[in-house]
Amino acid sequence: MTQRSFWVRALWFVFVGWWATPVVVNTAWLLNATVVLLPIGIKLINLVPTVLTLAEPQSLSAPESARGQHSFAVRAIYFVFVGWWLSLLWANVASFLAITIVGIPVAIWMLNRLPYVTSLYRFHG
Structure with missing residues (x-):
């Protein structure tokens, strides 16, 4: 997929x-x-970069993107012990930064990485 123009985003x-x-x-x-x-909640978190700036993820069916992902078991264990609480904290800090002019670049960076912080999901935007 091709990204939309900078101005549209x-x-x-x-x-x-x-x-x-x-x-x-x-x-x-x-x-x-x-x-x-x-599963629906995790899917929504994986869509955060798209909701934030219309970033288009690469298809997970592509061999190169599937290769970069951790196994489901590793991601599930990480989510249970770390991802659920760390990503909630991460998202709230990023949301606060997004309402400040100076913090917008950091907020966008953080929210684009929210899927990884939540479940080690690599969003290939």
């Missing part, structure tokens, strides 16, 4: 991304609190 962030991302993150955490809806 910047306009998206200014008008939609900055407020929609916290909504998606909080919705994902409500879903993650249940066992049944956990």
Whole structure:
């Protein structure tokens, strides 16, 4: 997939991304609190870079992107012991930074890495 232009992504962030991302993150955490809806919550967290700036992930079916991922078992163990609490803290710090002019670049960097912090999922944007 090809990325949208810088200007389209910047306009998206200014008008939609900055407020929609916290909504998606909080919705994902409500879903993650249940066992049944956990897969949907994780999928939403994996979509945070797209919601934030319209970053297009590479297909996970591509051999080069699948090679860079940790196994499901490793990612699940990491999520249970570290990912769930660290990513909540990470997302809240990033959301706070996003409302400051100076913190926007760091917030975007942090939120683009939220899938990895949550479950070691490498978002190939």
